[in-house]
Amino acid sequence: xxxxxxxxxxxxxxxxxxxxxxxxxxxxxxxxxxxxxxxxxxxxxxxxxxxxxxxxxxxxxxxxxxxxxxxxxxxxxxxxxxxxxxxxxxxxxxxxxxxxxxxxxxxxxxxxxxxxxxxxxxxxxxxxxxxxxxxxxxxxxxxxxxxxxxxxxxxxx
Amino acid sequence: xxxxxxxxxxxxxxxxxxxxxxxxxxxxxxxxxxxxxxxxxxxxxxxxxxxxxxxxxxxxxxxxxxxxxxxxxxxxxxxxxxxxxxxxxxxxxxxxxxxxxxxxxxxxxxxxxxxxxxxxxxxxxxxxxxxxxxxxxxxxxxxxxxxxxxxxxxxxxxxxxxxxxxxxxxxxxxxxxxxxxxxxxxxxxxxxxxxxxxxxxxxxxxxxxxxxxxxxxxxxxxxxxxxxxxxxxxxxxxxxxxxxxxxxxxxxxxxxxxxxxxx
Ligand code: FES
Ligand code: FES
Numbered sequence: 302x303x304x305x306x307x308x309x310x311x312x313x314x315x316x317x318x319x320x321x322x323x324x325x326x327x328x329x330x331x332x333x334x335x336x337x338x339x340x341x342x343x344x345x346x347x348x349x350x351x352x353x354x355x356x357x358x359x360x361x362x363x364x365x366x367x368x369x370x371x372x373x374x375x376x377x378x379x380x381x382x383x384x385x386x387x388x389x390x391x392x393x394x395x396x397x398x399x400x401x402x403x404x405x406x407x408x409x410x411x412x413x414x415x416x417x418x419x420x421x422x423x424x425x426x427x428x429x430x431x432x433x434x435x436x437x438x439x440x441x442x443x444x445x446x447x448x449x450x451x452x453x454x455x456x457x458x
Numbered sequence: 459x460x461x462x463x464x465x466x467x468x469x470x471x472x473x474x475x476x477x478x479x480x481x482x483x484x485x486x487x488x489x490x491x492x493x494x495x496x497x498x499x500x501x502x503x504x505x506x507x508x509x510x511x512x513x514x515x516x517x518x519x520x521x522x523x524x525x526x527x528x529x530x531x532x533x534x535x536x537x538x539x540x541x542x543x544x545x546x547x548x549x550x551x552x553x554x555x556x557x558x559x560x561x562x563x564x565x566x567x568x569x570x571x572x573x574x575x576x577x578x579x580x581x582x583x584x585x586x587x588x589x590x591x592x593x594x595x596x597x598x599x600x601x602x603x604x605x606x607x608x609x610x611x612x613x614x615x616x617x618x619x620x621x622x623x624x625x626x627x628x629x630x631x632x633x634x635x636x637x638x639x640x641x642x643x644x645x646x647x648x649x650x651x652x653x654x655x656x657x658x659x660x661x662x663x664x665x666x667x668x669x670x671x672x673x674x675x676x677x678x679x680x681x682x683x684x685x686x687x688x689x690x691x692x693x694x695x696x697x698x699x700x701x702x703x704x705x706x707x708x709x710x711x712x713x714x715x716x717x718x719x720x721x
Contacts, residue, residue, distance in 0.1 A: 360559045365485075368485075416558070
């Protein structure tokens with residue numbers, strides 16, 4: 302059975318008719334070709350699929366697309382400026398070597414931006430606690446934590 | 459996922475009508491339900507989305523109660539000035555549910571209707587002696603939780619809000635299972651107008667009150683008094699994470715920690 306959807310994705314209005322069972326992550330990847338949002342586990346554990354829904358980090362594999370109706374969704378593709386200048390948090394991950402394979406990175410960056418909105422100057426403990434829902438199997442997290450602190454400082458400027 | 463129908467409701471009355479017509483299930487934040495549907499552990503033919511119902515949202519102080527709308531998200535409860543001032547233990551509990559992304563979507567009404575044996579909110583609702591308000595009636599916490607994933611809710615009955623009496627003091631202490639972060643044992647301790655209440659989650663098939671701890675703490679509200687209580691392992695869970703005896707021991711230990719945290 303299909304449902305009507307209208308929402309904003311990365312600043313652009315989107316309307317679509319989708320099967321009710323469509324997950325938000327599948328809608329973004331398959332219908333809108335925004336494949337920067339990754340699927341790591343598909344069970345709500347890893348956070349690779351994290352996107353921003355009305356400013357809140359959520360797991361797009363654990364949401365129906367229909368639950369984003371009327372919302373503003375931002376994915377990793379929506380962060381950089383029009384001229385390609387990276388968002389300060391993206392730049393911080395690059396600068397601090399906060400990634401290796403990069404699979405977890407889009408979710409980490411979206412979670413980090415949600416975190417900084419609530420904790421503009423997060424300490425290490427806060428960063429680690431707030432990233433509980435994002436798993437990385439490469440980095441050992443050290444440089445991710447560094448990158449988030451660095452990105453938070455850059456966002457404050 | 460399997461195919462189903464989704465209807466959007468804009469009021470509690472229209473949601474109730476849709477549930478009655480379709481025999482479907484309400485969709486709150488979906489953080490347990492969508493995951494269960496992906497695994498076909500739940501297979502409702504129709505979902506009635508409650509997210510558009512404004513009257514189910516929000517937190518307000520009503521005399522000596524804090525009333526939380528059913529569709530209020532965990533992150534909102536954790537950040538609420540009213541909750542933090544009146545019942546800091548409840549704000550802290552909400553801040554410890556799942557992870558940030560789950561707290562940004564999951565709702566108190568959804569968590570209570572689901573009544574997961576290791577969920578945190580049931581411990582607060584039972585520990586504080588709150589009441590669960592539905593579109594039909596008001597249900598006391600002592601009557602609400604019936605068993606594993608089972609509540610007093612009738613088919614199509616919708617939780618509208620939860621009313622928490624402000625306790626004299628309260629705290630929640632959770633021993634999290636290291637991988638899932640769900641409560642292996644979580645204990646909510648409260649000194650309320652009606653005496654000391656102790657609610658335990660994670661240890662059995664559903665949340666329960668621990669009378670021996672309540673009696674001991676009513677006489678002497680100290681960590682030592684809690685630690686001295688030998689909790690019976692009868693009926694507690696046995697799985698790869700721990701034996702009933704281990705969980706029984708943890709109940710006293712976490713109760714003692716909660717008493718310390720309650721100050
Ligand atoms: S893919 Fe969504 S949490 Fe792992
Ligand atoms: S960089 Fe590879 S999973 Fe995080």
